[in-house]
Amino acid sequence: xxxxxxxNAARKGWLSLLAKSxxxxxxxxxxxxxxxxxxxxxxxxxxxxxxxxxxxxAIGAAFNLGEMTVTRASVKLADGTIGHGYVQGRGKDHxxxxxxxxxxxxxxxxxxxxxxxxxPLRNAMASCKTTRASKAAATKVDFFTMVRGED
Amino acid sequence: MYVAVKGGERAIDNAHAWLAEERRGDTSVPELSVAQIxxxxxxxxxxxxxEGSLYDPDLAALAIKxxxxxxxxxxxxxxxxxxxxxxxxxxxxxxxxxxACDRRVSATFKDAPGGQVLGPTFDYTHRLLDFKLAADGDxxxxxxxxxxxxATPHIMSFLDREDLIQTEPAGKDVPDDLTRTPLELPxxxxxxxxxxxxxxxxxxxxxxxxxQRGYARNHAFVAELRIGAVAVEMDIPELGxxxxxxxxxVTECETVNQFQGSKTQPPQFTRGYGLVFxxxxxxxxxxxxxxxxxxxxxxGEDCLGAPAQDEEFVLYHSDNIQATGFLEHIKLxxxxxxxxxxxxxxxxxxxxxxxxxxxxxx
Numbered sequence: 088x089x090x091x092x093x094x095n096a097a098r099k100g101w102l103s104l105l106a107k108s109x110x111x112x113x114x115x116x117x118x119x120x121x122x123x124x125x126x127x128x129x130x131x132x133x134x135x136x137x138x139x140x141x142x143x144x145a146i147g148a149a150f151n152l153g154e155m156t157v158t159r160a161s162v163k164l165a166d167g168t169i170g171h172g173y174v175q176g177r178g179k180d181h182x183x184x185x186x187x188x189x190x191x192x193x194x195x196x197x198x199x200x201x202x203x204x205x206x207p208l209r210n211a212m213a214s215c216k217t218t219r220a221s222k223a224a225a226t227k228v229d230f231f232t233m234v235r236g237e238d
Numbered sequence: 239m240y241v242a243v244k245g246g247e248r249a250i251d252n253a254h255a256w257l258a259e260e261r262r263g264d265t266s267v268p269e270l271s272v273a274q275i276x277x278x279x280x281x282x283x284x285x286x287x288x289e290g291s292l293y294d295p296d297l298a299a300l301a302i303k304x305x306x307x308x309x310x311x312x313x314x315x316x317x318x319x320x321x322x323x324x325x326x327x328x329x330x331x332x333x334x335x336x337x338a339c340d341r342r343v344s345a346t347f348k349d350a351p352g353g354q355v356l357g358p359t360f361d362y363t364h365r366l367l368d369f370k371l372a373a374d375g376d377x378x379x380x381x382x383x384x385x386x387x388x389a390t391p392h393i394m395s396f397l398d399r400e401d402l403i404q405t406e407p408a409g410k411d412v413p414d415d416l417t418r419t420p421l422e423l424p425x426x427x428x429x430x431x432x433x434x435x436x437x438x439x440x441x442x443x444x445x446x447x448x449x450q451r452g453y454a455r456n457h458a459f460v461a462e463l464r465i466g467a468v469a470v471e472m473d474i475p476e477l478g479x480x481x482x483x484x485x486x487x488v489t490e491c492e493t494v495n496q497f498q499g500s501k502t503q504p505p506q507f508t509r510g511y512g513l514v515f516x517x518x519x520x521x522x523x524x525x526x527x528x529x530x531x532x533x534x535x536x537x538g539e540d541c542l543g544a545p546a547q548d549e550e551f552v553l554y555h556s557d558n559i560q561a562t563g564f565l566e567h568i569k570l571x572x573x574x575x576x577x578x579x580x581x582x583x584x585x586x587x588x589x590x591x592x593x594x595x596x597x598x599x600x
Binding site for chain 2: 098099140142146176
């Protein structure tokens with residue numbers, strides 16, 4: 088799918104970021120923002136499992152690899168905006184926070200939430216990925232061929 | 239025969255209290271935290287997640303602590319916990335092509351795009367005890383280099399382009415799930431792979447080794463072994479689109495095996511596939527070899543009667559929780575069963591003795 092034409096790309100982006108970010112980081116940044124929007128719980132935070140699938144030979148028929156823990160929550164802000172959170176692991180506060188952020192990102196508060204919470208999470212994730220990738224790159228093998236005496 | 243017996247409650251309570259004390263061990267030594275196990279016993283955590291069939295490093299570390307380091311007991315705890323979770327759904331199949339590889343090696347192509355990336359491997363260590371670790375655990379400086387910008391394509395895709403490797407048939411969108419329906423034979427490849435990926439590492443390793451030694455003719459090359467993080471994406475009904483719900487580390491092994499061809503197939507390479515939670519490369523390679531051995535029927539090969547080709551033997555004995563459950567139950571009270579055996583043997587002996595006397599008298 089062409090991401091540029093995907094109307095849900097932005098929302099998909101922040102929900103995915105919230106799901107993969109460490110619960111502790113999300114909690115700290117959320118607390119630092121000192122916003123506490125009035126909301127009702129549509130779905131109280133709930134811990135469950137998702138069956139992760141792979142493909143035979145990486146490209147063939149799907150098969151069940153095993154489950155992972157996931158926590159989800161849904162909220163409704165006072166103005167009626169609905170937010171959903173699905174996060175990895177067993178973090179009820181994490182899921183609730185993700186749902187609130189999802190809702191706020193659909194309101195006028197979006198810019199502030201993006202700057203205060205999502206941007207630092209994005210940076211932390213990018214930096215973490217770059218660090219691992221540079222360590223991996225240092226273990227890449229440079230082959231050299233022994234010159235055989237031909238002259 | 240089962241007969242209800244009461245008693246032993248006090249003994250059981252006291253045994254469990256003592257177990258807790260022994261688990262803690264010498265109190266002059268600092269207690270292990272779950273975070274320490276998670277961070278420093280990573281490969282044990284990975285094995286418990288893979289065979290417990292639940293990706294959650296915190297829970298796996300807790301289970302290892304509770305089980306006093308007995309990994310099969312820890313896997314048992316995770317399997318039991320797993321059954322209490324409501325199932326939110328199934329993910330889209332993970333895309334290992336997009337893996338952020340910590341490690342990626344190929345034994346078949348030296349100069350494959352993406353290169354040979356060793357990662358944090360035990361390979362090429364001398365397997366000499368490092369007594370420095372007994373004194374302090376300070377790691378040296380880790381070298382870094384410019385991260386690769388280019389993609390790391392699957393090695394198999396090169397053979398695929400030339401039609402030199404057997405294609406992978408498509409299957410059902412929602413694969414058979416042995417945690418939902420009992421395993422029946424013949425099993426689909428999806429069920430076999432699910433069973434192998436959560437199977438006991440030692441058992442799968444032993445079977446894989448047997449194929450290398452000649453029990454089923456399978457000479458495998460590791461076309462590719464990659465370890466790294468992949469995103470897990472799932473369709474969320476209330477959103478109407480898919481989002482990433484997390485990121486997991488997996489090990490993937492693709493083997494290429496020679497195939498002479500059959501009545502229906504031209505000579506081609508064939509595939510074995512291993513995919514396992516965590517950094518678990520011994521298990522992933524073993525899985526690929528056993529997967530390939532089990533495919534003899536669909537590839538039109540002969541059954542050589544090798545254990546690794548016997549689907550029933552492999553799939554019904556690879557689960558260490560089933561195995562240990564049945565095995566260990568025999569240490570539990572069987573007083574009545576044994577009483578009847580005892581009476582039977584006494585009766586048989588009396589009869590045998592009587593026959594001897596009778597023969598002697600005649």
